Amino acid sequence: MDASTIKDFFKRYDFSFFGIAIVIFLFGIINLYSATHASLNDHHANLYKVQLGWFFLSLVVGFAISFIQAKNFQRFSWAIYLFNVFLLVLVLFLGHQGMGARRWLLLGPIRVQPSELMKLSLVFILARWFSKNSPDQEMGIKELIAPLLLTLVPTVLTVLEPDLGTGLLLLLIFFIMAFFRKLKWKSLGIIALVGLISGAAMYQFGLKEYQRNRIKTFINPTADAKGTGYNAIQSKIAIGSGKFLGKGFRKSSQASLNYLPENHTDFVFSIYNEEHGFFGSILLIGLYLFLFYRFIWLSMNVPKIFDSVVIIGLMSIFFWHTFINMGMVMGLLPVVGLPLPLMSYGGSSLLTFGICCGVATSISNSRNMF
Template identity: 75%
Template sequence: MNNNSGIVEALKRYDFTFFGISFAIFLVGVVNLYSATHSSANDYFADLYTVQIGWYVFSTIVGVVVSFIQPKNFFRYAWLFYVLNIILLVLVLFTGHVGMGARRWIVLGPIRLQPSELMKITSILLLARWFTKNDPDQEMGLKQLIVPFILAMVPTLLIVVEPDLGTGLLILLIFFVIAFYRKLKWKSIVILAILGVLSGGMMYKFGLKEYQRKRILTFINPSADAKGSGYNAIQSKIAIGSGRFLGKGFKKSSQASLNYLPENHTDFVFSIFNEEHGFFGSLFLISLYLILFYRFIWLAQSVTKIYDSIVAIGVMSIFFWHTFVNMGMVMGLMPIVGLPLPLMSYGGSSLLTFGICCGIATSISNSRNLF
């Protein structure tokens, strides 16, 4: 009886909301993935939704296991996780699997691991630890940002070299969100904004490859190369516009069935969803993401430990920037950088990342009720 009552009490304390909202988004995503790929003549693409379900189950199991780890252990082993992840990123550059023109994966039998995905999480755990141990109650100037900026830049540079510009910039965006949340002086914010504009110009001139610069030019004027680099952006906007208010209906996307829009199972899943379900369907999906973001912000405000609060905001920023950038790029509001839409786009490594994120958030939430 005591064991049963202990299990019941544990279930009462367990916060199911993060996995619950994520499951709702995934359910929409896997149905959309089936719709986007069902007409493919290639059996590999036609069966992607079943592979996605398998990855989701595995990711959820991993996430649930993570949820039973005490948050103090994330703090304790943050440096270890970070260093091991850096080693994996270095290994990718020398022994990684090449796909779609980039060296991003480590192949372990049937499993392809993308260390840059896990780096988003390990960077958050370490940055939160550093900010917690260094005057957590004081406003920060530029001097206090030097060390955490270096901690963020090391993996960013390793990831950009792969090349994976989108994920590399995402690490920096996560750093800026955490730094801002941690209380930056307004003077520091203004200086960082100016430095960001100047460094962006320098990176465009000297740091980007030709195809990366072409993406930015295509974003400004897609019609300049409508049959080349601007093709995806134009077809994506056609798909979104043709959905109108109510959409064409399930499995009735012409852009998917006629294969006008490449990568409709990864980067451009939101375009297909818009075409089939229209403006109101997109509002429903965006509402699910907003509920998830709100839940992370609520968690950050409800915990008593500054480390847990920073980690919650960092995890929220992973979901937010993925969603914001992906939706922005398929609507032509941002350059195409190849960031997946959380729990909607096909991809095992990204699902694993989001599963672990939900596990970390659930662990932090559960710990509020232990004492």
Template identity: 80%
Template sequence: MDFQNIKELLKRYDFSFFGLSLVIFIFGIINLYSATHTSASFHHANLYKVQLGWYALSLAVGFGISFVQPKNYFRFAWFVYAFNVFLLVLVLFLGHKGMGARRWLLLGPVRIQPSELMKLSVIFVLARWFRKHSPDQEMGIKELIVPFIIAFIPTLLIVLEPDLGTGLLVLLIFFTMAFFRKLKWKSLGILALVGILSGGLMYQFGLKDYQKRRIKTFINPTADAKGSGYNAIQSKIAIGSGKFLGKGLMKSSQASLNYLPENHTDFVFSIFNEEHGFFGSILLIGLYLFLFYRFVWLAVNVSRIFDSIVIIGVMSIFFWHTFINMGMVMGLLPVVGLPLPLMSYGGSSLLTFGICCGIATSISNSRNMF
């Protein structure tokens, strides 16, 4: 490939998804360093270096995927889905146990979390099913039975790990994609009713005691202020103390004094609020909103239905992670342990978001390059 071809290729290449994710990641890596630099643990104090390594890997993988033709997502959807279901079953029997859950498979020194990749597998299979079985007419309950089963199988396996947050996220991805495919309002009402009833049954018979405590803590965190409600209370203290402009970089008392546990994963947004205040938080939220807008714009402007549905599915991963994480640290939702995209520490989730950007870029590029 000569210089002129490379120049033409770069001219047609859509850098917006990787560009926006890079800006958010820069916010995230600075915030991660700020949250952990005073830690007495050598491992915690160097988490930002590990995160940089994971981001480099996720960027490389995502960039490679950006040159994959979207028709391959359609072609291999069922194979990738079946393989990921197999990995989830394997996790239940051979998975590495940590913090009371089996969520990881060990491959030498590397831990992989199949539930992260399952989100993408579900998107490809659902998009393929909606493409072939759901033309332009509105869908009723009957048309949703098969796609619901497709989403429910991995959801059940993930909840059994147990990982309730990721399991519910898979269902939210399904509902978002179904709604995008012209769901009847009557069907939407029935699904809402079923969701409420099944939620009540799950709370009564399916949730473990610690999961029930999270819900009770969400309703009244002060009832156990030194126990299950501690994180929620400290998180709101961090957010409130940031006021309008924040305390400044590396000046978070909640992080430096270690009042807020998991300040590098679940509660990074709390530390960001404390140090950068309302103004900084609005800026960060604006970046996420612009990223969501790019996804929706692309979904509306691609010519192939399958590509459009995939983009909405990928967007829903970013959206629900962001919405749920920010909601839980502000006390608006129960704490479920979902990372904030490109901000929270974590290799598997960072790799997933990098792949998501690669998929979106490949579909955008396909309009001009393939």
């Protein structure tokens, strides 16, 4: 490969998705180190090293996927979806159990969470369906039955683990992608009504007691300040104490004194707020908004319907994770255990986000490289 070929490659290759992801991750790894450096648990104190390893793997996998021609995502969407559904079934019988849930498959020393990869599999199969069925007309309830069933199968399997947060996310991904493909307003109203009725039924008959308590304490955390409302209260204390500029790097009292559990996963944004304040939070939110903008811009500038719908699906994965996690730690939403993209500790989630960036880059490159 000569110099002109390399120069042409760098000119045509879209580095924006990986570029933004790397910047957000740098914020995240510094914050993770700060949140865990004072831990008396050696495993927790070294989590940032494990996170670095997972991110490197995610970059390698994502970069490799970026060279797959975009048409192959559509060609193999059914195979990817069915294989992932098989893994979800396998988890219910052979999965590793931890923290009261059975969500992981053990591959030697590595734990893989199939529900994380299911988000991407669902995006592919829904994009295939929406691009091949009624791509140019508004969809009614009849046209939504098949894609809704495709969504409900992995959703039910995920909720059975139980993982209510990811199950809810799969439904939200379906809603965003269906809305993007032109829903009739009547259909939108029916979906909202069905959602309210099924939500009430799920709360009454489908949720475990601790899950119902999370919703109750979301409404009034002080009702059980030392129990289920503890995390929400401590999270708001951390955010409020950061004020405008924050306390500074490695100066989070909530992390160093271990007042806030799960400060490296679900509540990582609380520690970030405490140390970097309102100014730092606006900077981080700005990076996420720029990433969302790149997804939306790309979806409007690709010629194929499938590619456009996939990009919106990928954007919805990032958006809902960010929106729900930030709303959760600020007390605006119930605690459901969704990680903040590229900030929270977790190998499977990092790998999922890395693959998302790779798929988006592949589709962007297909406009001028293949």
